[in-house]
Amino acid sequence: MLHASDTPETSGASAPATAGAHHTESRPPTGRAARHWHLDDIDWGAFRGSAVDPRLLAAVKTAAVVEANSADYVRYLDNVFVDDPAFRAAAARWGEEEAQHGAALGRWAELADPEFDFAAALARFRAGYRIPLDASESVRGSRAGELLARCVVESGTCSYYSALRDRAEEPVLRDICHRIAQDEAQHYRLFHGHLAHYAREAGLGAWARLRIALGRVGETDDDELAYAWFSAVEATRPGARYERARCAALYQRLAMSMYGLAHVRSLVSMIALALGLRGTARLVRVVGWVGWQWLRLRSSASFAGG
Ligand SMILES: [Fe+2]
Numbered sequence: 001m002l003h004a005s006d007t008p009e010t011s012g013a014s015a016p017a018t019a020g021a022h023h024t025e026s027r028p029p030t031g032r033a034a035r036h037w038h039l040d041d042i043d044w045g046a047f048r049g050s051a052v053d054p055r056l057l058a059a060v061k062t063a064a065v066v067e068a069n070s071a072d073y074v075r076y077l078d079n080v081f082v083d084d085p086a087f088r089a090a091a092a093r094w095g096e097e098e099a100q101h102g103a104a105l106g107r108w109a110e111l112a113d114p115e116f117d118f119a120a121a122l123a124r125f126r127a128g129y130r131i132p133l134d135a136s137e138s139v140r141g142s143r144a145g146e147l148l149a150r151c152v153v154e155s156g157t158c159s160y161y162s163a164l165r166d167r168a169e170e171p172v173l174r175d176i177c178h179r180i181a182q183d184e185a186q187h188y189r190l191f192h193g194h195l196a197h198y199a200r201e202a203g204l205g206a207w208a209r210l211r212i213a214l215g216r217v218g219e220t221d222d223d224e225l226a227y228a229w230f231s232a233v234e235a236t237r238p239g240a241r242y243e244r245a246r247c248a249a250l251y252q253r254l255a256m257s258m259y260g261l262a263h264v265r266s267l268v269s270m271i272a273l274a275l276g277l278r279g280t281a282r283l284v285r286v287v288g289w290v291g292w293q294w295l296r297l298r299s300s301a302s303f304a305g306g
Pocket residue numbers: 067097098101157180184
């Protein structure tokens with residue numbers, strides 16, 4: 001059951017409210033009107049250990065270290081958009097929010113598993129995985145490509161945290177994931193607004209957008225998530241050894257199993273909008289359904305095989 005208070009992005013009910021952004025010349029606002037939430041806003045005393053699902057716990061531990069590593073991405077974006085102070089300021093605030101997501105998820109994971117040491121897991125992850133910090137140009141080939149890739153990532157995180165929230169029975173985790181999903185929708189709007197500006201400048205057409213988006217989707221099995229899984233879930237087990245393909249497959253299939261049809265449709269809708277596609281409601285429904293069936297097959301095949 002989805003929350004009645006969801007934004008369209010977090011419920012999967014319809015296309016994001018950024019539709020029409022392509023027609024505006026203005027850049028998106030760089031700040032939030034409302035105060036952003038803090039860790040102290042979470043009712044940690046409401047935690048119920050008996051309601052913790054171990055599969056969700058493993059997913060949360062992995063997500064926590066990835067989110068908490070956001071400072072590196074801010075530095076990277078700072079380099080790529082070196083002469084755009086408005087965007088750099090917005091990216092700095094974005095990075096603070098992502099770091100807070102990591103802190104909230106890490107704190108919850110420590111509550112759910114007293115043996116989990118979030119700081120140690122994060123240190124392991126950072127020691128073994130770093131993005132190209134000193135890049136002066138986007139690894140996507142252009143600033144528009146970079147922003148499109150960020151839109152794909154935020155589409156993924158928005159739908160993923162919505163899915164975790166809807167799976168979770170533990171009330172504190174539900175609250176945290178709901179807050180994070182709303183932030184991710186806002187991040188999508190931030191990057192999408194700047195994408196409209198840079199895509200015009202770069203003349204980024206539909207095919208180029210599709211190529212970049214598919215490339216970023218394909219990176220979900222790369223080293224970042226695989227090593228995050230290892231660092232947060234496996235590394236403290238006796239005889240633990242990092243095997244990229246195995247860790248990537250384990251995490252990816254766990255994550256896939258969290259999604260419901262509404263979450264997949266929300267994801268497809270947000271990516272379609274970032275690609276500049278219009279009038280795609282029917283296509284989103286069909287592609288979302290096919291994608292959901294594919295996720296169900298992949299995740300059930302994995303768990304059946306151990
Ligand atoms: Fe996040």
